Amino acid sequence: MTHSRKVYGLGAEFESAAALMAAAEKIRDTGFSHWDVHTPFPIHGMDKAMGLGKSKLSAVVFVGGLMGLLTGVGLVTIPSLYIYPMIVHGKPYTWATLPAFFPIIFELTVLFSAFTAVATMLALNQLPRFHHPVFNWDRFTKFTDDGFMMVIEAKDAKFSESRTKALLEEIGGKNVTLIHD
Amino acid sequence: MAKSTVTLETPPELVRPPLVNNDRSIHWVTQNVSDIVESRTPKWWFLSICITSPIALMGLVCIIYQISNGVGVWGENHPNGWAWDITNFVFWIGIGHAGTLISAVLFLTRQKWRTSINRAAEAMTLFAVVCAGIFPAIHVGRVWYAWFLAPVPNTNAIWPNFRSPLLWDVFAVSTYFSVSVLFWYVGLIPDLATLRDRAKSKLARMLYGIGALGWRGGNRQWRHYEMAYLLLAGLSTPLVLSVHSIVSFDFATSIMPGWHTTIFPPYFVAGAIFGGFAMVLTIMLPASRIFPQLGDMITREHVDKMAKIILLTGSIVGYAYLMELFVAWYSGNKFEGFTFFTARANVDGKGWYQWSYWIMMFCNVISPQIFWFKSMRRNYIVVFIVSQFVNVGMWFERFTIIVTSLAQDFLPSSWGKYSPSTTEILTFVGTFGIFLTLFLLFMRFLPMIAISEVKGVTPEADPHHHHPKH
Secondary structure, three states: OOOOOOEEEEEEEEOOHHHHHHHHHHHHHHOOOOEEEEOOOOOOOHHHHOOOOOOOHHHHHHHHHHHHHHHHHHHHHHHHHHHOOOOEOOEOOOHHHHHHHHHHHHHHHHHHHHHHHHHHHHHHOOOOOOOOHHHHOOOHHHHHOOOEEEEEEOOOOOOOHHHHHHHHHHOOOEEEEEEEO | OOOOOOOOOOOOOOOOOOOOHHHOOHHHHHHHHHHHHHOOOOHHHHHHHHHHHHHHHHHHHHHHHHHHHOHHHOOOOOOOOOOHHHHHHHHHHHHHHHHHHHHHHHHHOOOHHHHHOHHHHHHHHHHHHHHHHHHHHHHOOOHHHHHHHOOOOOOOOOOOOOOOHHHHHHHHHHHHHHHHHHHHHHHHHHHHHHHHHHOOOHHHHHHHHHHHOOOOOEHHHHHHHHHHHHHHHHHHHHHHHHHHHHHHHHHHOOOOOOOOOOOHHHHHHHHHHHHHHHHHHHHHHHHHHHOHHHHHOOOHHHHHHHHHHHHHHHHHHHHHHHHHHHHHHHOOOHHHHHHHHHHHOOOOOOOOOHHHHHHHHHHHHHHHHHHHOHHHHOOHHHHHHHHHHHHHHHHHHHHHHHHHHHHOOOOHHHOOOOOOOHHHHHHHHHHHHHHHHHHHHHHHHOOOOOHHHHHHOOHHHOOOOOOOOO
16 A cells, blocks of 8 residues: 555444444434444444434335336337237226226335336445455455444544544544545 | 232343354454365365266256257157246246345345345355256247347337337346346455455455455445445345246236136245245355354354244245135136145046145145244255255156146146156256356355455454453
């Protein structure tokens, strides 16, 4: 790692999920905005400790599901009612027979919602992204094993190499390391 | 009057049995699940795949033979237009449903014990749906016309009939497969990142890295991830119920006696979960023996709970069987009565397939009743044997439903017996080869236990737990 490169931020390691959560609450109250905690599994209550609200994902998925619903209604009714009405089993084609179309409408609603959920999740998380500065941290492999880590980015207005480092150590951070871009 | 004093003793606190035995640390979970993928390929694995892949190949050869010669190479005839093909289709798709139930329904109901079995069960779902999809695709005979099922007008500008249960099936099964793949993959992302970060070889790091999409485990990512996972679970739950309901509509919307009943959707869904759990146990019990380190994650507690679900759904299925008999008698409909009492149960000696009916009754209704006993639910050998009975019984259930109704329907002059051809039998055997080969590959290259989810249920994961064992 060459030290002439730009500083991305400071990383610190915590002892447990509880210690990380307590630290997150302090960082939140100090007023940092560009920071994150990295854990091998989602920690219940961390969103609140970080001051993050509910994910916007569900609203997008609702729109996706609605598109699926409309696609389904259009797909089954336009050909059957308007383009080429064909009597099968002597059953008429009118809007009153819509219940017989429900299975396809339902399936398309679910299909569109599921694809929207995954695509939106990736977009909000800015994935796929095969490289990221935090990968330069030699302890980053602990993120996906048993580490409870915190990274504060240098672009945060309140960031200062020495003072932020002291703050992280004060709230219980171990192995506080400078991460380069 | 003397004042009596009643001392109320505080009842002892009920302690939940741990989900991971022996108080393992989260690093232990990473280490032991990844180890299955990272260690040298065991000999039994090579031996197993040397058995299953030729069987899979044989199945593919049978499929090619059937496609090039037509459905005449099967035993189907008039009146038995459907037989093993649709039996196998319903059998496999039903098996898949347990995987979705474990991953979605048990997630929504906060059943945390699901975490150690959901990955393998979801993989089982996908592979079972692959096997299921083969049969409706090839049973149409001229598979090159299968695109008639796509929602586009054909060369005569005719659109498919969107009110046909067979078209509903196409939409239901393809949606089910797509959503199951998404759900499974989203669950895999954090675990692929774990494998990426542990990989020794450059190639493994690159391949797992591509699969992990650059996952960093940041809470800003987990927050959207968890919401997506929750929504996928919420979407999969009605989806899985709809898929087997629609499969049952293939029968229920017809006028055949024994098929034309409103009990079919719930009865089929319960049967699917029942058969699927049996298949989960068929796979997981040997796996937890072959990899002893999994024993602390797939515990007797898990086997006990799955056995309870088998008992519950088996009893629902048993209730449905009895209710069908009751309605056949109570309705006074003589065709319905003939199908149930003569063609199936054969009370008067004129039925042809009573063996199939009674195998189904024994395997599905009687055999799971042993699970009323806790010692039986916790005995791996008993559970494994009962699971095999259920696997067999659920296949015979579909065979009974399809063939008895068709072989002896309204007019005795149109009756006809059915027996399968060799090609038909080998195609079915071949799907087991395909299923097991895919599962062996999955076990070898992907984490078969959801690492990040199991970590989330260890005591260390609790944000109020202050004394980690490092």
